[in-house]
Amino acid sequence: MRIVDIRELTVPLKGNIANAVVNFSAHTVSLVAVVTDQVRDGLPVVGLGFNSIGRFAQSGILRERLIPRLLETPPEQLLDEVAEAFNPQAVVAAAMRNEKPGGHGDRASAVAALELAVWDANAKLREEPAWQNIRRAASLTAAVESEPALSGSDVEVYAAGGYYYPGDSLSRLRDELKAYQQLGYASFKIKIGGASLTEDMQRVAAAVDIAGAGHRVAVDANGRFDLATAMDYGRALQELNVRWYEEPGDPLDFELNRALIEVYQAPVATGENLFSCIDTLNLLRFGGMRPGIDVIQVDPGLSYGLVEYMRLLQQLESAGYSRAQCFPHGGHLINLHVVLGLGLAGCEAYPGVFQPFGGYSPQCRLADARIAASAAPGFGLVEKPELLPYIYAVAPELERNGARL
Amino acid sequence: MRIVDIRELTVPLKGNIANAVVNFSAHTVSLVAVVTDQVRDGLPVVGLGFNSIGRFAQSGILRERLIPRLLETPPEQLLDEVAEAFNPQAVVAAAMRNEKPGGHGDRASAVAALELAVWDANAKLREEPAWQNIRRAASLTAAVESEPALSGSDVEVYAAGGYYYPGDSLSRLRDELKAYQQLGYASFKIKIGGASLTEDMQRVAAAVDIAGAGHRVAVDANGRFDLATAMDYGRALQELNVRWYEEPGDPLDFELNRALIEVYQAPVATGENLFSCIDTLNLLRFGGMRPGIDVIQVDPGLSYGLVEYMRLLQQLESAGYSRAQCFPHGGHLINLHVVLGLGLAGCEAYPGVFQPFGGYSPQCRLADARIAASAAPGFGLVEKPELLPYIYAVAPELERNGARL
Numbered sequence: 001m002r003i004v005d006i007r008e009l010t011v012p013l014k015g016n017i018a019n020a021v022v023n024f025s026a027h028t029v030s031l032v033a034v035v036t037d038q039v040r041d042g043l044p045v046v047g048l049g050f051n052s053i054g055r056f057a058q059s060g061i062l063r064e065r066l067i068p069r070l071l072e073t074p075p076e077q078l079l080d081e082v083a084e085a086f087n088p089q090a091v092v093a094a095a096m097r098n099e100k101p102g103g104h105g106d107r108a109s110a111v112a113a114l115e116l117a118v119w120d121a122n123a124k125l126r127e128e129p130a131w132q133n134i135r136r137a138a139s140l141t142a143a144v145e146s147e148p149a150l151s152g153s154d155v156e157v158y159a160a161g162g163y164y165y166p167g168d169s170l171s172r173l174r175d176e177l178k179a180y181q182q183l184g185y186a187s188f189k190i191k192i193g194g195a196s197l198t199e200d201m202q203r204v205a206a207a208v209d210i211a212g213a214g215h216r217v218a219v220d221a222n223g224r225f226d227l228a229t230a231m232d233y234g235r236a237l238q239e240l241n242v243r244w245y246e247e248p249g250d251p252l253d254f255e256l257n258r259a260l261i262e263v264y265q266a267p268v269a270t271g272e273n274l275f276s277c278i279d280t281l282n283l284l285r286f287g288g289m290r291p292g293i294d295v296i297q298v299d300p301g302l303s304y305g306l307v308e309y310m311r312l313l314q315q316l317e318s319a320g321y322s323r324a325q326c327f328p329h330g331g332h333l334i335n336l337h338v339v340l341g342l343g344l345a346g347c348e349a350y351p352g353v354f355q356p357f358g359g360y361s362p363q364c365r366l367a368d369a370r371i372a373a374s375a376a377p378g379f380g381l382v383e384k385p386e387l388l389p390y391i392y393a394v395a396p397e398l399e400r401n402g403a404r405l
Numbered sequence: 406m407r408i409v410d411i412r413e414l415t416v417p418l419k420g421n422i423a424n425a426v427v428n429f430s431a432h433t434v435s436l437v438a439v440v441t442d443q444v445r446d447g448l449p450v451v452g453l454g455f456n457s458i459g460r461f462a463q464s465g466i467l468r469e470r471l472i473p474r475l476l477e478t479p480p481e482q483l484l485d486e487v488a489e490a491f492n493p494q495a496v497v498a499a500a501m502r503n504e505k506p507g508g509h510g511d512r513a514s515a516v517a518a519l520e521l522a523v524w525d526a527n528a529k530l531r532e533e534p535a536w537q538n539i540r541r542a543a544s545l546t547a548a549v550e551s552e553p554a555l556s557g558s559d560v561e562v563y564a565a566g567g568y569y570y571p572g573d574s575l576s577r578l579r580d581e582l583k584a585y586q587q588l589g590y591a592s593f594k595i596k597i598g599g600a601s602l603t604e605d606m607q608r609v610a611a612a613v614d615i616a617g618a619g620h621r622v623a624v625d626a627n628g629r630f631d632l633a634t635a636m637d638y639g640r641a642l643q644e645l646n647v648r649w650y651e652e653p654g655d656p657l658d659f660e661l662n663r664a665l666i667e668v669y670q671a672p673v674a675t676g677e678n679l680f681s682c683i684d685t686l687n688l689l690r691f692g693g694m695r696p697g698i699d700v701i702q703v704d705p706g707l708s709y710g711l712v713e714y715m716r717l718l719q720q721l722e723s724a725g726y727s728r729a730q731c732f733p734h735g736g737h738l739i740n741l742h743v744v745l746g747l748g749l750a751g752c753e754a755y756p757g758v759f760q761p762f763g764g765y766s767p768q769c770r771l772a773d774a775r776i777a778a779s780a781a782p783g784f785g786l787v788e789k790p791e792l793l794p795y796i797y798a799v800a801p802e803l804e805r806n807g808a809r810l
Contacts, residue, residue, distance in 0.1 A: 010469075026503045028469075055505060060465010064415075064433075098431045100460060101628040102656035102678030103707075105510025223506040251507035252683040255690055273507030278657040285660055286691050302508075 001083060002075035005035040006067045006114070009394040010057035011050075014355045028057035029357055030110065031387075033395040034117040036086075040127055040377070046395045047086075047121025048381045051113035052301025052330040053354045054272075058110035065107075066095040066114055085122040088115050089307045108275035108303045115305030116334055120378040129153075130334075130379045134341025138310055154365070154372035155339045156346030158218070159183070160331065161353075162190020162207060169195075170206055177210045180351055186369035187211065187243065189218040189348065192233065193225060201236050208240055220246040223273060227256045234264035244269040244295050252279070258288030269295035272329030275303040277312050284319050291320035295345075299329035300338055313342065332357050333379045336364065340373055347371060356386035406488060407480035410440040411472045411519070414799040415462035416455075419760045433462035434762055435515065436792075438800040439522040441491075445532055445782070451800045452491075452526025453786045456518035457706025457735040458759045459677075463515035471500040471515055490527040493520050494712045513680035513708045520710030521739055525783040534558075535739075535784045539746025543715055559770070559777035560744045561751030563623070564588070565736065566758075567595020567612060574600070575611055582615045588756055591774035592616065592648065594623040597638065598630060606641050613645055625651040628678060632661045639669035649674040649700050657684070663693030674700035677734030680708040682717050689724050696725035700750075704734035705743055718747065737762050738784045741769065745778055752776060761791035 013027045034047035051058060070078070073094040080087045092115050099107065123133035131153070159180035165172040177188055190207050192200045207217045219242050225233060230248035237245055244267040249256035251273035261268055268289070274280045280298055283289060289296075296316065300309035313323065324345045328335045331349040339347050349371070350358045360366070361383035363374035376383050382391060382398065392399050418432045439452035456463060475483070478499040485492045497520050504512065528538035536558070564585035570577040582593055595612050597605045612622045624647050630638065635653035642650055649672040654661035656678035666673055673694070679685045685703055688694060694701075701721065705714035718728065729750045733740045736754035744752050754776070755763050765771070766788035768779035781788050787796055787803065797804050 055508070056466075056470060058465065060463065060469070061461075061511060064465070065461060100678060103460070103510030103513070103680055104657075105508030105512055105680075106466060107510050108508070250683055252509075252681075252687065254687060273505060275508055275510075276657075278655055282657065282659060282687065282691070286687070 001079060001086075002037055003034055003070065003078065003086070004037050005033075006070060007033045007035070007394050008057075008059055008062045008067070008113070009033075009390060010059050011356065011390050013053060013357070014353075024054065024354070027054060029053055030057040030059060030062060030113045031390055031394050032062065032113040032117045033391075034114070034121050035395065035397065036121055036125075038125060040124060043400060044397045045121055045124045046398055047117040047119070047124065048379070048391060048395070049113050049115070049117030049120055049334065050301065050357060051109040052299045052334070053332065053357050054330065055109060055302060056106070058106055058113065061107055061110040062114065065099075066110055069097050070094050070114070085125055086118045088118045088122075088305065091115060091118050092304060092307055104276035104279060104303070109301070112301045112303060112305040115307065116301060116379075119306055120381070123378040127377050129373055129375060129377065130337040131340035131373055134306065134337060138342055152372075153340060154370040155336070155344075156187075156369060157185070157331075157349050157366065157371040158187035158189060158346065158369070159185035160189040160220070160348045160350050162188060162203070164191060164194045169199075170202060173203055174206055174210055177207055181210070183351055184366045184369065185349070185351070187216040187218070189220055189246070191222070192219045193221040197232055197236055200233070201240065204237065204240050204242060208242070215241060215243040218243040218246060218269065221248050223247045223249060223251050225249050227259060230256060230260050231263060234260055238264060238266060242266065246270065246295075246297070247272065254283055254285075254287035257283070258286060261288035261290065261294075267294050269297055269327070271296045271298040272302075274298055277308060277315060280312055281315055284315070284321070289321075292322070292325070294325065296321065296326050297329045298326075299335070301330055301334055306338065309338070310342070331359060333360055333364070333381055333384065336360060336371060336373055337379050356384070356390060360384075406484060406491075407442055408439055408475065408483065408491070409442050410438075411475060412438045412440070412799050413462075413464055413467045413472070413518070414438075414795060415464050416761065416795050418458060418762070419758075429459065429759070432459060434458055435462040435464060435467060435518045436795050436799050437467065437518040437522045438796075439519070439526050440800065440802065441526055441530075443530060445529060448805060449802045450526055450529045451803055452522035452524070452529065453784070453796060453800070454518050454520070454522030454525055454739065455706065455762060456514040457704045457739070458737065458762050459735065460514060460707060461511070463511055463518065466512055466515040467519065470504075471519055474502050475499050475519070490530055491523045493523045493527075493710065496520060496523050497709060497712055509681035509684060509708070514706070517706045517708060517710040520712065521706060521784075524711055525786070528783040532782050534778055534780060534782065535742040536745035536778055539711065539742060540748075543747055557777075558745060559775040560741070560749075561592075561774060562590070562736075562754050562771065562776040563592035563594060563751065563774070564590035565594040565625070565753045565755050567593060567608070567625075569596060569599045574604075575607060578608055579611055579615055582612055585756060586615070589771045589774065590754070590756070592621040592623070594625055594651070594753065596627070597624045598626040602637055602641060605638070606645065609642065609645050609647060613647070620646055620648040623648040623651060623674065626653050628652045628654060628656050630654050632664060635661060635665050636668060639665055643669060643671060647671065651675065651700075651702070652677065659688055659690075659692035662688070663691060666693035666695065666699070672699050674702055674732070676701045676703040677707075679703055682713060682720060685717055686720055689720070689726075694726075697727070697730070699730065701726065701731050702734045703731075704740070706733075706735055706739055711743065714743070715747070736764060738765055738769070738786055738789065741765060741776060741778055742784050761789070761795060765789075
């Protein structure tokens, strides 16, 4: 069994929305296809992955560094012991040959796209959904009976959005959240930091009003605030019972995070812009984060993939944190399977935006603020109609007699 | 005045040498040309820069993200107030449009190559060496009279090397260091961590013996050690009076650095694999580094360029550190001008290796363990014969009537 080809395609994100810092319409994603020599159900097994959303495609690093190193590696070195699956850890080690320590940024997301495609291939080899494959790899199968978070094939999902609109922002914000409720969502995350504190608190109060009792509204500053502003917002938010206060300052400003948490009692969430175990370990060591309270949002699709993420979970658990504190950034099919497979707290969704990658396939059932994976093998990316043209572009061997899935 | 074109070229590093972690023969560098509409001495002013050495070229990030953003920016936004020079800070801001916080890795070195080319262009516009231009920009000109480190056009340089050789490693190590002495070097840096502790200490003792009295030998573990090994080496090195103990552990493992420094009294050096101010600030906050003792090796050519480096110097000085603790990683012409311009402690050189970028031009005088810049405008890269073919490839307009410089 071997990898016969690895391809990558840069796909632009659709939608002209902005958070407090960036405009996403310029952002791109790398879709990666790991083509194997195996066949299932009459089609070659092709692992598909992508580097989450919200940053950029990595075609340079993939083409110039990672893919050549992998294709030069003797195929047997990339297999597990019984040669029935690819070994994601060995794949990462081969892709990272001659890379230096430190500098976890673009490289981390390039590796992630490749590594996640290997997880997709492994699940397709066994003809099972990726979450089942991940659960077995994480040795969590035995825990399924005893651990409620692991017992079903659905997980909590909240709707992220709460954008700024020109004009009557407050009334359009209410409409936006009500539309999410119609879709089946019960909890929300809205932007802060793009308006004055007073205006932002009106927005938060409006959102809390619509969501109803029970900490159903989180707020996201997207790393925008300095310490004084983060504190001002923290004091104001304290009154409003938000679910969590996300990325108040620069993601690497652990001292700011620690100082804020000394004052702000409710949960703080961060980690979506930390791209390695060592960066996250520094957050735990120096950032004042609290086991059982704060939320860790590291996104495996931007930070070296699932093997690194499982290592991170070990770090978290040995520091007293639990999986129930982990909401990975990035609302899409891959993270649905990761959350299900590893028994994490839940998923986010950005209804309607970040296409073609954002959101779930029509086969994924959304009900009572929970999202269920379908039975498709792997991450089920071919079930997502918006993605299919790009999948056929990067892996034309998946077209069955011209009759598209 | 405006930028009319920006080009980049991936150049492989020559030489099959290895440190404790990576083999450099697979490494590449991005040579960037910022072509302006200005003419000096009958030739267009073309700023040339590169992203230091020891990691990889960044053609993907340059071509797909940074260069298009710069070329889309209204030219007047990239000029200083009097429109006599380009504004490197404005160039970085434009190149970083829509980039998110965090993830300082490959992107930081792509930005650096571009930003340094702008500094080269600015010095060429004034027809002066880059170090003079940098000194003026840093408002250090007035300090020249009073500050000995700023008074000349030469700086301390040490020879880095001390590689592992197959076979009689110790005798070849002695020969290598003696050859550096013949060239005019008096201090050295050698590798550790690629052999047993006992063998490494024999190597260090041999190097100290050749170098003579006065802390003339530094050692470099290239981020390889875990805490226990770093401590074992620290205790053994303590006896040997080395100049500094470089990158004992993972560059982001600030806790390891702090724990080591509690035990190891002599100077520790690190920072070459930190690529932003915030990462270095975390080193200062949490890594146990000591003003007046330890060495900071952040390399502007890998970490967003000179504007970010000047910001870092401010951080360092307000935390009680001095410029005399700064030896930027990367022995090449750009860092010679940076060290001279900013009054830093000194340079490293890797005699004969990392070509075509490593080392200085024949016009740079090496004597008594000090290296002097030439009078060439900018960084003087065209004076380096090994680089010239690549410069002509990326900026053919610099060829004068076919008669090469």
